[in-house]
Amino acid sequence: xxxxxxxxxxxxxxxxxxxxxxxxxxxxxxxxxxxxxxxxxxxxxxxxxxxxxxxxxxxxxxxxxxxxxxxxxxxxxxxxxxxxxxxxxxxxxxxxxxxxxxxxxxxxxxxxxxxxxxxxxxxxxxxxxxxxxxxxxxxxxxxxxxxxxxxxxxxxxxxxxxxxxxxxxxxxxxxxxxxxxxxxxxxxxxxxxxxxxxxxxxxxxxxxxxxxxxxxxxxxxxxxxxxxxxxxxxxxxxxxxxxxxxxxxxxxxxxxxxxxxxxxxxxxxxxxxxxxxxxxxxxxxxxxxxxxxxxxxxxxxxxxxxxxxxxxxxxxxxxxxxxxxxxxxxxxxxxxxxxxxxxxxxxxxxxxxxxxxxxxxxxxxxxxxxxxxxxxxxxxxxxxxxxxxxxxxxxxxxxxxxxxxxxxxxxxxx
Ligand code: UD1
Numbered sequence: 001x002x003x004x005x006x007x008x009x010x011x012x013x014x015x016x017x018x019x020x021x022x023x024x025x026x027x028x029x030x031x032x033x034x035x036x037x038x039x040x041x042x043x044x045x046x047x048x049x050x051x052x053x054x055x056x057x058x059x060x061x062x063x064x065x066x067x068x069x070x071x072x073x074x075x076x077x078x079x080x081x082x083x084x085x086x087x088x089x090x091x092x093x094x095x096x097x098x099x100x101x102x103x104x105x106x107x108x109x110x111x112x113x114x115x116x117x118x119x120x121x122x123x124x125x126x127x128x129x130x131x132x133x134x135x136x137x138x139x140x141x142x143x144x145x146x147x148x149x150x151x152x153x154x155x156x157x158x159x160x161x162x163x164x165x166x167x168x169x170x171x172x173x174x175x176x177x178x179x180x181x182x183x184x185x186x187x188x189x190x191x192x193x194x195x196x197x198x199x200x201x202x203x204x205x206x207x208x209x210x211x212x213x214x215x216x217x218x219x220x221x222x223x224x225x226x227x228x229x230x231x232x233x234x235x236x237x238x239x240x241x242x243x244x245x246x247x248x249x250x251x252x253x254x255x256x257x258x259x260x261x262x263x264x265x266x267x268x269x270x271x272x273x274x275x276x277x278x279x280x281x282x283x284x285x286x287x288x289x290x291x292x293x294x295x296x297x298x299x300x301x302x303x304x305x306x307x308x309x310x311x312x313x314x315x316x317x318x319x320x321x322x323x324x325x326x327x328x329x330x331x332x333x334x335x336x337x338x339x340x341x342x343x344x345x346x347x348x349x350x351x352x353x354x355x356x357x358x359x360x361x362x363x364x365x366x367x368x369x370x371x372x373x374x375x376x377x378x379x380x381x382x383x384x385x386x387x388x389x390x391x392x393x394x395x396x397x398x399x400x401x402x403x404x405x406x407x408x409x410x411x412x413x414x
Contacts, residue, residue, distance in 0.1 A: 002392070004392075014252065021229040366392065
């Protein structure tokens, strides 16, 4: 797959629009399984995760049409997917489980894959489905669920984004009231609820820890525009901060990014919200302390890009990863560029300000790969970033092109 040649660059500058959020679009696409009427999702980014999920949904009996950046989908006769291998390619594919179970009373899905950033079990999804009346049977490599769903009370031990979304999707068609306690508050969960409500669902409490779904009504189609990608936006802000750039991000929702904006301000950069967008400028110099948490805490997906920025700060930054247990893989690759990073269990100590020198590095996972591209912007000479598994294009529609439009020197070699 792709190899990126990244040369050290000066200040990034210019204006750029962010794409719609991958993590909003994927669950929205799965909502297409809930209805026979067309659901149109606008401004869908060209991501391999989107293409993979489109294949999985077709395998589940969905009809898909893609036109001018919009995806329209509906499911006349949904069914469990036949291809196990598709499911192992991405974790979000587990989100077909709730809709299939709710609509047909049966779902058999292969156990999901995705980035190898931790164990990533699906026990919370399964316990949620059980609370709605499903019988769950685990077999090696797959899980089968059956039963006619009805509303129920669910308490999540951890506010899992995927489990919250899966249970919401299932509960919309389950007769009666479902209450999810300790639900995820991520903006992408709220976006899913907004879309489902536009399809005729009755969901209250989105964005809080208690989500209540009055289920059982038939859902209809609608046209929906997903929220902008706060992680893509944050990645671009880190890139700008690393180069003392001046960049205007258009179409972002700063209210979705408060934790990241706070940390960026602590480094010394100026961030200004204007009617045209969010402008970053100035010099990032002060080290930061970052603890990843569920929303509204600092997003785990921004830990790696922020670590790339920390390489350019004066002094020692501290990163504590509390969401995933194996999410410092990029640190080893950054060290190959000359970065000073010490890892102790879930804590990374990053000594900034060292001279970085371009060399060959390998993308470790989606956000880790993006962070290595950022590190390459600050390294002397050329950094050759190998991405044999295509991690970066899973979640960024065109990161090298976006950075290039701001002045970076990055070439892509397929
Ligand atoms: C989603 C995002 C991902 C982000 C993550 C955390 C999508 C498509 N992906 O992933 O980019 O990094 O949220 O913000 O939206 N867990 C369990 N049991 C479960 C489910 C989760 O123990 O049944 C654990 C996971 O192992 C992990 C933590 O909960 O340690 C968070 O996972 P979760 O919020 O579910 O992440 P995803 O929905 O997979």
